[in-house]
Amino acid sequence: MAVKISVQHVSKIFGSKPLKILQDLTAHFDKSLVMKETQHVVGVHDATFEVNEGEIFVIIGLSGSGKSTLIRCLNLLHRPTGGEILIDGQNICDFSPKKLRELRRHQIAMVFQNFALLSHKSVLENVSYGLTIRGEVKAASQFKARQMLLMVGLDGYENEPISALSGGMKQRVGLARALANDPEILLMDEAFSALDPIVRREMQFELLKLQQQLRKTIVFITHDIQEAFKIGDRVAIMKDSKIVQIGSPEEILTKPADEYVERFITGVDRTQILTVRSIMVVPSCLIQMRSGPNMAIQEMKRNGVSSAFVIDHDLKLSGLVTLQDALKAIAEKLSLAEIINREVIQVEPSTTVSDLVPLAAQSAYPIAVTEEGRLLGIVTKVAILSTLG
Numbered sequence: 322m323a324v325k326i327s328v329q330h331v332s333k334i335f336g337s338k339p340l341k342i343l344q345d346l347t348a349h350f351d352k353s354l355v356m357k358e359t360q361h362v363v364g365v366h367d368a369t370f371e372v373n374e375g376e377i378f379v380i381i382g383l384s385g386s387g388k389s390t391l392i393r394c395l396n397l398l399h400r401p402t403g404g405e406i407l408i409d410g411q412n413i414c415d416f417s418p419k420k421l422r423e424l425r426r427h428q429i430a431m432v433f434q435n436f437a438l439l440s441h442k443s444v445l446e447n448v449s450y451g452l453t454i455r456g457e458v459k460a461a462s463q464f465k466a467r468q469m470l471l472m473v474g475l476d477g478y479e480n481e482p483i484s485a486l487s488g489g490m491k492q493r494v495g496l497a498r499a500l501a502n503d504p505e506i507l508l509m510d511e512a513f514s515a516l517d518p519i520v521r522r523e524m525q526f527e528l529l530k531l532q533q534q535l536r537k538t539i540v541f542i543t544h545d546i547q548e549a550f551k552i553g554d555r556v557a558i559m560k561d562s563k564i565v566q567i568g569s570p571e572e573i574l575t576k577p578a579d580e581y582v583e584r585f586i587t588g589v590d591r592t593q594i595l596t597v598r599s600i601m602v603v604p605s606c607l608i609q610m611r612s613g614p615n616m617a618i619q620e621m622k623r624n625g626v627s628s629a630f631v632i633d634h635d636l637k638l639s640g641l642v643t644l645q646d647a648l649k650a651i652a653e654k655l656s657l658a659e660i661i662n663r664e665v666i667q668v669e670p671s672t673t674v675s676d677l678v679p680l681a682a683q684s685a686y687p688i689a690v691t692e693e694g695r696l697l698g699i700v701t702k703v704a705i706l707s708t709l710g
């Protein structure tokens with residue numbers, strides 16, 4: 322996967338002598354003490370991360386933790402006090418004003434929480450505005466703007482004044498405007514935070530839908546952990562100007578870096594995020610297809626189970642055999658192939674626990690986890706129950 326944005330040891334200090342303060346700062350600085358003693362604010366300290374092409378990278382943290390400061394460094398709305406920001410391998414801190422303008426017009430777009438729309442202009446004008454100022458002819462910009470409005474579900478609203486729109490619709494305009502420039506990178510600073518919960522969920526869904534089509538590199542800021550986990554491929558958690566953990570939602574849920582992160586994730590619906598991959602186990606008892614019913618019975622007895630999955634030579638799942646059926650096979654002189662239950666429930670490792678629960682409820686046996694027919698592991702009901710608790 323190609324790295325699109327590389328952030329290396331970026332710090333941003335606000336005040337009159339930021340460089341001096343940064344030099345004196347230790348890794349365990351106390352932000353309020355620095356403020357009191359030096360009248361400088363540490364906005365971000367030593368942030369390092371990479372965002373891959375086509376990824377949604379979410380930054381989450383409490384208010385004042387440095388999220389906006391950090392995202393504003395990515396297009397140099399804030400110039401970092403220290404560190405480097407590379408886009409496609411180029412250090413943008415070294416860009417000339419002209420190159421920087423090009424970058425902002427063509428490569429990066431930003432969506433803001435307060436929409437930042439031109440309220441006296443129409444929906445269409447708001448979306449085409451950026452295209453016009455970068456020199457495209459009016460007809461072409463308007464054509465493009467209409468396409469964008471169609472994409473975000475606002476066709477028919479072209480001539481409405483911004484003031485006539487609801488919050489959710491305004492943010493759709495904001496999104497259409499950002500996408501109109503066809504940027505490779507989309508920066509979204511609490512873009513959905515001002516919307517009420519139902520509209521907010523609609524917009525989250527809308528963004529994911531658009532992303533499937535567009536594959537932009539997106540940096541998305543929120544203070545809502547549910548939102549972060551819902552839309553983020555990876556999530557960075559900030560605390561007091563520092564990044565304390567970066568990982569996929571599942572990694573963060575299963576291995577929280579510290580108590581702070583643990584507190585942050587309490588209340589999250591784990592079943593929506595945890596996948597079968599993190600709760601499956603290697604089956605203790607596996608039967609080879611070539612074994613006879615006698616051997617199958619011995620195997621099951623040795624492992625203390627009353628049923629087992631049957632695999633063929635290259636680990637392909639063939640079915641399930643029960644102790645009872647194996648005994649019947651001996652009595653009726655049948656082979657394993659003739660008695661196994663081939664209708665076993667199979668899931669992929671990426672299935673979420675919430676999708677697994679109804680399947681498990683239907684099944685009297687553990688669930689088989691397979692990839693292209695190959696058995697990778699099993700999920701027991703006990704394992705499922707323990708994630709619900």
Ligand SMILES: Nc1ncnc2c1ncn2[C@@H]1O[C@H](COP(=O)(O)OP(=O)(O)O)[C@@H](O)[C@H]1O
Pocket residue numbers: 335336362363364382383384385386387388389390391
């Ligand atoms: N322009 C600025 N001048 C001085 N301090 C600032 C400025 N912008 C942000 N800060 C401070 O930097 C810290 C991080 O702020 P911010 O990045 O806005 O946090 P968040 O977006 O996570 O709520 C806060 O303490 C804030 O007061």
Ligand SMILES: [Mg+2]
Pocket residue numbers: 388389390511
């Ligand atoms: Mg902010």
